[in-house]
Amino acid sequence: MKRTTLSLIAVATALAAVTGFAALTAPGEPAAASATAAAPKAARLPVERTSLLCPAPSASEIAETLISSYTPPGTAAVPAPAAGAAAAKPTAVLGVAKNPSAPAGKKAKAPRAPASVTAPGKPVSAAVDGAVGHGLTGTATGTLAPGWTVQQTTLVPAGAARGLLGVNCAAPDTDFWFPAASTAKGRADYIHLTNPDDTLAVADIELYGPEGELKTAIPEGVQVPPHSTVPVLLGPLLAEGAQENLTAHVTTRTGRVGAALGSAADGVGSDWLAASADPAARVVLPGIPGDATGVRLVAFAPGEADADLKIQLVTANGTIVPTAAESLHVKSGMTASVDLPDLTRGAAASLLLTPTDPKKQVPVVAALRVVRGKGSATEMAFIPAAAPVTDRATVADNRAKGSALTLTAPEGAAQVKVTASAGTEGGSPTTRTVSLKAGTTTVLDDLAPKGVKGTYAVTVEPVAGGGPVYAARTLTVTEDGIPMFTVQTLVDDRGTVQVPTARQDLTVLDD
Secondary structure (H helix, E strand, C coil), rough: EEEEEEHHHHHHHHHHHHHHCCCCCCCCCCCCCCCCCCCCCCEEECCCEEEEECCCCCCCCCCCCEEEEECCCCCCCCCCCCCCCCCCCCCCCEEEEEECCCCCCCCCCCCCCCCCCCCCCEEEEEEEECCCCCCCEEEEEEEHCCCCCCEEEEEEEECCEEEEEEECECCEEEEEEEEEEEECCEEEEEEEEEEECCCCCEEEEEEEEEEECCCCCCCCCEEEEEEEEEEEEEEHHHHCCCCCCEEEEEECCCCEEEEEEEEEEECCCEECCCCCCCEEEEEEEEEEEECCEEEEEEEEEEECEEEEEEECCCCCCCEEECCCCCCCEECEECCCEECCCCCCCCEEEEEEECCCCCCCCCCCCEEEEEEEEHHHCCCEEEEHHHHHHCCEEEEEEECCCCCCEEEHHHCCCEEEEEECEEECCEECCCCEEEEEECCCEEEECCCCCCEEEECCEEEEEEEECCCEEEEEEEEEEEEEEEEEEEEECCCCCCCCCEEEECCCCEEEEEE
């Protein structure tokens, strides 16, 4: 008799690695019964596959783009292959997406070695050809998948779109919110849609102004061919004229995409706007530089109820109500905005939005447009609403000078473990534990490990038992006296997933 064992745990693990969810029910058992308190405990296992998408870099001929990639160490080992099966080699590879609208004859260059991560804990970076308008798609597998992070940073030293543009390459999804978009004169906002799959994706772009939804020129949706990037300029979509403050909503009818909004303002600067965190009644926007000369808050209420928001500034010394504005009324389905001049008064901080009436919890999305400098020496960046870091989050492409990490604990005291990796060209990693007082913001501008060479990654891990922690990284590069900068909020890396333990092991007996 030959005995073959089929492990439901292996099946569940593979399913969880792709979908993030797995559920098992014994034969003949009602589905409802499997959801009772008697259900077996779920285990946390590392994901086995992670996909990330980067938008097309600047089309400027003088743009310099760096792709930085990193997988943090310390995640539990990926389960061993079944008996007799060969172990798959871990990979973390970026490829170039097609651009159907790219000029004829232009060919994108894939990142040069060592752009691919070869082992956890070893950051890599490579320059890419940023003048062809192609996005990047990438997948990490095996031990390189849990926590895999990719940062795209572009420096445009001159011209109308000059600036430092940074964005964390994100996982594909079906729903994105972009408050702080604009079609005003002198502003060029593009939404970049990247399709990582083998089938066509169709995306809708809805635009909402101060009076509600605006009619657009693409009622049939935007077609994004397989493994391609399609940039969509927002200005021509509107028949009702320019709009200073907009909220863009991207959804997919079929398939999934990566989405990011690239914005350039004549004489002000340029940067990427990442999607806001999911709609929530309590919103945190971390990482406002202390020397900000202009801050604009843009918010949108996607539900059927209006939102009345209390505006608070979370500083190093506590949470205060700024003199510029105490509250913001956001009508349902309409974009609201408010300028917050002289907001930080020289000290870096984070913005906290909460319901003025605790009994009326109305979800909103929000983002900040931040300006540093004055006159012709200005630069802008965006800060979208952030989700708390629950387990671990990483940001790559930090420099020996010009990198700062903002940590905000708006609700309760917390501790976080902050690890700076070795550099791409040498150095040793360092780890420290940082205590955060309730209702305060802490800025770390001494992140670089001693002797670090090249760029490095920073990983944030909250210590269990504390309040929620929000984080953002600011990268500054001074070019011709202009404080060019970009801010990335840290997103939980979802390096592990809950997988229920099987109730029983099914065994097949073959004679």
